[in-house]
Amino acid sequence: MIEEKEINLADRLQGEHFLIYLNRLLKLKENKEIDIDKIEIYELVFGEKLSSSEARKRLYNWRDILTKGQEEGQSVEEIVDTISSISSPENIIHLSEEDDNIQVIDMGDKFHIYNKKRSIVIDKEKVKKIKEVYCDKTPLTVNELCRKLDIARRDFMLLKQGLSICHSDVPYLDEDIQDENLGDLVVETLERRKEKYFLKLQQEEIKQMEAELNKYRKQDYLFEKISSEINDIKIEPIKYSVNIVKKSKVREALLDCMDQHLGLKSDNHWNKYSVKEAERRFDILTKETIEFCAETGVSILHVSSLGDLINGLIHTSLRLEAEINVLDQIKLATRLMGKMLIEFALVFDKVIYTDVAGNHGRMMPSKSESDEKENFDSVISFTLGLMLQNEKKIVFEDNHYDEGIIVKHIAGVTIIEAHGDSDKMEKAASTLPLMTEASSEIHLGHTHSNKSIEQNCIEVFVGRSFSGTDSYAKNLRLTSKAGQKLFVYEDGKRLMIHDIVFN
Structure with a gap:
C-alpha cells in the first residue's frame, strides 16, 4: 500500500510527458524514495494492469530509449520531442536476445528501430517500398536492393531483422492489411x-x-x-603445256576437293602443313590432274569442292592452331582455287565447278545458331563466280535439290555428293538417293579418311583430307595420308579412280 507522502511523490505532474513521468517513478523506486512495484508503476503511467514480467519488460524498453538518447547527447526534452507521437506501450515491440535486443517503435508515420550498436528512423512509405522489392517473386539481392533504394546495407539488415521481413512476406505493412x-x-x-x-x-x-x-x-x-x-587477289596461271589424247568416246573426270583447312598449322611426325605447304599441294594436285587426264583422254573435267576450304573459327583450338586469320584464309582459298580452275580451263574443253559448304566455314561457333547459308565457303564460291565470270570454259553449276547436296550426271553416271557432316557412311546409300534421285555413287568428305563401301549396288566413297593429320586427329590416334581423288567416266560407267597422295 502506498503511503500519503509516497502518493504525492508518485502523482503525475500537470503536462508531464508520460516518458518523463515513467523515468521519474523508476528513479524514485531505485532511490527507495517510494515503495512501489512495476505493475503499479505501469498502471499509474499507462492506466493498464499487466503481469509483473510483461510490465517490467515494457517499462525497461521505454527506459532504454531514454538512456540511449542521453548517451547520444540528447536532452530529455529532445528525446520526448522525437517520440512525442507515441502514446501507447503497444507501439513498441521488444524482440528476444536471439535478435540482438532489436527494438522497434511505431512513431505514426515512421519506425524507430535500434539495438545496442545501431539506430535508424525510417518512413513507413520507404519500408513499404522495401517490402515491395524484397518480397517479390523474383527479388533483388540485398546489394541490388540497397543500391536501388539508397539504403545502407547495415540499416537494411537492422530493418529486416526488426520487422521480420523475408522473401515470402506480403509487400504491405501489418496496419495496411x-x-x-x-x-x-x-x-x-x-x-x-x-x-x-x-x-x-x-x-x-x-x-x-x-x-x-x-x-x-x-x-x-x-x-x-x-x-x-x-x-x-591476283591469279597468275603457270599454263602447263599438255595435249589431251582424244578418245573415240567423250571421257569426263571428276576431281573431289575437300577438307583443305587452309590456315591450319600442323607440325607432327605424320604431317607438316602450313600456308606454304598448302600452295605446294595445290600445285601438285593441279599438275597431276592435268597429266593423268591428258594421258587417259579426258576432255571435260568436273571439280567438286566438298567443303572446309578454310580452317575457320568455330573452335578456340582452331584459332590457336591457325597460321593466318579468317580473312586471309578466305583470300588464300579464293586465290588457290581460282588459279587451279584457270589452269584447267587452259587445257580442257570445259570445266564444271560445283560446291557445298562445310562445317568449318560457319560464321557462328554454335551450329544451332547458324544459318546454313551464312558460311565462309559460300563467300568463297560467290567470289570465284565474280572473278571467273568471263572465263567461257568455266561453268558454275547450281545445286538443284539443296545447297548442301550435289547431284551430278557425268557421262551417264549419277553421282551424289555432300560434305559429310550430316551423313553417316553406313546410312548414306539409304538416305541421300531417297531425298534426291537414284544414283550409282555417293562421295563424302569430312572424316579425313580414305574409305569405301557398297550397299545395294551403290558405292559410297569417303575421301582423304587435303590438310592431313592435325593435332586433334593425332590425339585421337587417327592418322591418315593427305590427298584427293580423281574419278574417270565414259559411256555410263566409271573407268578408273586415281588416288592423288601428297608426300
Missing part, C-alpha cells in the same frame, strides 16, 4: 505483377534484339572486310 481494403491490395498487387511482367518481357525482347544485332554487326563487318580486299 484490413478486411475492408484487402480487395484493393489484391488489385494493386496484380497490377504491379502485370507491370513487372511487361517490363521483363520488354527487357527480354531488347536483349534478344541486341544479341541479334551484335551477330549481324559481326557478320556485316566480315563481309565488308572481305569485299574490300577481294580486288587485291
Whole structure:
C-alpha cells in the first residue's frame, strides 16, 4: 500500500510527458524514495494492469530509449520531442536476445528501430517500398536492393531483422492489411505483377534484339572486310603445256576437293602443313590432274569442292592452331582455287565447278545458331563466280535439290555428293538417293579418311583430307595420308579412280 507522502511523490505532474513521468517513478523506486512495484508503476503511467514480467519488460524498453538518447547527447526534452507521437506501450515491440535486443517503435508515420550498436528512423512509405522489392517473386539481392533504394546495407539488415521481413512476406505493412481494403491490395498487387511482367518481357525482347544485332554487326563487318580486299587477289596461271589424247568416246573426270583447312598449322611426325605447304599441294594436285587426264583422254573435267576450304573459327583450338586469320584464309582459298580452275580451263574443253559448304566455314561457333547459308565457303564460291565470270570454259553449276547436296550426271553416271557432316557412311546409300534421285555413287568428305563401301549396288566413297593429320586427329590416334581423288567416266560407267597422295 502506498503511503500519503509516497502518493504525492508518485502523482503525475500537470503536462508531464508520460516518458518523463515513467523515468521519474523508476528513479524514485531505485532511490527507495517510494515503495512501489512495476505493475503499479505501469498502471499509474499507462492506466493498464499487466503481469509483473510483461510490465517490467515494457517499462525497461521505454527506459532504454531514454538512456540511449542521453548517451547520444540528447536532452530529455529532445528525446520526448522525437517520440512525442507515441502514446501507447503497444507501439513498441521488444524482440528476444536471439535478435540482438532489436527494438522497434511505431512513431505514426515512421519506425524507430535500434539495438545496442545501431539506430535508424525510417518512413513507413520507404519500408513499404522495401517490402515491395524484397518480397517479390523474383527479388533483388540485398546489394541490388540497397543500391536501388539508397539504403545502407547495415540499416537494411537492422530493418529486416526488426520487422521480420523475408522473401515470402506480403509487400504491405501489418496496419495496411484490413478486411475492408484487402480487395484493393489484391488489385494493386496484380497490377504491379502485370507491370513487372511487361517490363521483363520488354527487357527480354531488347536483349534478344541486341544479341541479334551484335551477330549481324559481326557478320556485316566480315563481309565488308572481305569485299574490300577481294580486288587485291591476283591469279597468275603457270599454263602447263599438255595435249589431251582424244578418245573415240567423250571421257569426263571428276576431281573431289575437300577438307583443305587452309590456315591450319600442323607440325607432327605424320604431317607438316602450313600456308606454304598448302600452295605446294595445290600445285601438285593441279599438275597431276592435268597429266593423268591428258594421258587417259579426258576432255571435260568436273571439280567438286566438298567443303572446309578454310580452317575457320568455330573452335578456340582452331584459332590457336591457325597460321593466318579468317580473312586471309578466305583470300588464300579464293586465290588457290581460282588459279587451279584457270589452269584447267587452259587445257580442257570445259570445266564444271560445283560446291557445298562445310562445317568449318560457319560464321557462328554454335551450329544451332547458324544459318546454313551464312558460311565462309559460300563467300568463297560467290567470289570465284565474280572473278571467273568471263572465263567461257568455266561453268558454275547450281545445286538443284539443296545447297548442301550435289547431284551430278557425268557421262551417264549419277553421282551424289555432300560434305559429310550430316551423313553417316553406313546410312548414306539409304538416305541421300531417297531425298534426291537414284544414283550409282555417293562421295563424302569430312572424316579425313580414305574409305569405301557398297550397299545395294551403290558405292559410297569417303575421301582423304587435303590438310592431313592435325593435332586433334593425332590425339585421337587417327592418322591418315593427305590427298584427293580423281574419278574417270565414259559411256555410263566409271573407268578408273586415281588416288592423288601428297608426300
